[in-house]
Amino acid sequence: MINRRNFLTTIALGTASAAVLSACGQSGTTAGKTGSAENPVTINYTWWGNDDRAERTRKAIALFESKNPDIKVNGNFTDFAGYWQKRATEAAGGGLPDVMQWDLSYLRDYGQRNQLLDLSTVNINTDAFDKSLLPSGQIRGKTFGIPTSTNAFAVYYDPAKLAAAGVAEPDGSWTYKEFHEFMTEVGTKSNGAFYGGGDYTAVWWMFNIWLRQNNMEAFTEDGKLGFSKDDLKKWWSQPAELRGTPAMIPEERVTQLLPKSAFGSNATASEVTWDNFMAGYLADSGAQELKLVPVPSDDPDNLGLFLKPSMLMVASAKTEYKDAAARFIDFMVNDPEVGQIFKTSRGVPASKTQRDGTTFEGTDKLVVDYEKSIEKYLKDAPEPPIVGFGTLEASFKRIASDMNYGKLDINGAVDAWFKEAEDIIKQNA
Template identity: 85%
Template sequence: MIDRRNFLTTVALGTASAAVLAACGQPSPAQTGSADNPVTINYTWWGNDDRAERTRKAIALFEAKNPDIKVNGNFTDFPAYWQKRATEAAGGGLPDVMQWDLSYLRDYGQRNQLLDLSTVKIDTSAFDKSLLPSGQIRGKTYGIPTSTNAFAVYYDPAKLASLGIAEPDGSWTYDEYNAFLTEVGTKSGGALFGSSDYTSVWWMFNIWLRQQNIEAFTEDGKLGFSKDDLKEWWNKVADLRGTPAIISEERITQLLPKSAFGSNATASEVTWDNFMAGYLGDSGAKELKLVPVPSDDPDNLGLFLKPSMLMVASAKTKNKDAAARFIDFMVNDPEVGEIFKTSRGVPASKTQRDGTTFEGTDKLVVDYEKSIEKYLKDAPEPPIVGFGTLEASFKRISADLNFGKVDVNGAADAWFKEAEDLIKQNA
């Protein structure tokens, strides 16, 4: 069990050893700088304007405390971010430091495009030891988590009260959650849907597999579950599709760019806990609450803390020391924690968490993760190469299922074919 309050180890990135000394005994200019002639590193991240503003504040703070390093920062949205990284990787020009997603860590790490952070003398002293493997591949550390998030069921208490429906406590089976969704749709007369199709979300499927003690992927990069497992999962809401319990994919598309829950079209949603601020902002709700996901085994909720994002460095960076110092600062500095609060997730470093004041929305997220401590298991290792593509196809095929374009058998056949083809390509 993870104890978020008593961490066993700390990750504080030390600086890299000095570059190879020149004959005169001075460090290489590529590895060190001065206030008058600072080393420049490039840093990139994805996100919206709010994250950009917070990140720029953090960069300014870092430069003030490290005048020998200048950070050039830029950002884009999530889809464009990965298109750009793929182009840069093909040309050998990844930025020095990058915000990263777990879904793409193995793709780039196994292809030697990311720096093994153990080569820059990484100490572990403020991160939970069960979280660190999520950034490791075959004994090498390619990513350091900035923050954590966990899956939860969001609900709007005001909407439930208006329908005369009791608030859930999160101790429910899948049948009971489905009954709740049906009750919302029925009592609202179809004006409010229970939720979007939770079986369309890969990570919720992953959690359900863990509830069955099934690993999604094997150590040798193969699928750890069967086609029958996937059919059973997608059949969980077979009777709810096309009813007021589950909002249609067509309606979801009409509501974009807001989500169904953020648009006040549904009473609940199953997703990551750090979406709280965004949901409150989009919906205008006075209050939203979080409870655990359903499980048919009350002792195994399949929950884990996932790095909401990681910090990585390019394997080709010429400034390892500067990159390491910047990563250390972004994941450990208490003032950085105050800047981001829970907008990146709950800070993964105890040093950063202890130096951050959590109030209001931020406190709700932190309190939720504390409430599920006894259910938490080790975070999964980085997914297989090409996982980002598989996750996208999972969502796309689930949408076809929701639209009625394909049945469960056809959906499972289609996804497995794509998955097996992709695994063969990357074998």
């Protein structure tokens, strides 16, 4: 488990205690093919996100190429769901891109199948990273991912919508009952202009937080489920009275709005999700201002929150350009100018060098300040989840959606998810 309590107040680490990947040098591997300014090598880089992240990423790539004329970067992106379908197809054919944006949910799947490069064998400087954060990218002594940034769960809300509905802004000190009352009041007083929020129980990571609030873990140390069917039934039943009311947007409407979220489409006044979505939500919604507060909890001393690597940088184990891939990853996680480009759109920069070189103002400062405000509530973050977790996370949302559509009753939904989970755990035991 990763101790993240003091991350935002970490002071610069001395070189004697810094975790430095480059200390391993490049023993046991080769740098791969190299280029020159006259004949640069080309590496492929892929990421997920919306148009805002794409524009920022292209600026970062252009900056990298200007400082590394011997390397060209061919970039492309897609949405989150499509992203993993493409990676699965490429992995099956042995053709993963040289460098990839990655999610913690899929790190163990690909790392344990030897499809990702052990980044301890190439030159990436991690002096400026909190020593407790790096294990999030490590599996069985190998480093497969370098965190770009951190994020935490929060409740987003649009203050203009609340003002229009005549509803007071929340301070984030609320129980689930009070949160439901807030959603109901907003949805009712909006007179059909927007809903109070969405079905937060369809989101795996919010369920994970609820489990932590109740002193349970999602998975045991031996890779089994750490909760029962009754626990999941209680979770999915929690907002039952909100479904079919102005408090909660119906699932068919959410589907119609894709690929934008209901909140980004101005169809709801609130959203429970990761705090680094600020830039995307502002771009999608056109809102002048958005705010965020802690998630609800029935125990005011235990919010179940943690800082998670919002994303990581990884490389293909089969890349022919290990040196170029490493230089690009190092640049993307450490360069202060890259921090200025992304601000908090990827999360709060994980590298102190990048974080200190970035000016946070306006909405970006809100995200940084939010993570500082929840510092005392932070618990240990999970290590890379079990093999097959990405599939489980996707099925959690899909089955919850089927329940909201009326295709499954709650008992059928719980049974369906548990069957998928137990099958996946058995297959990868």
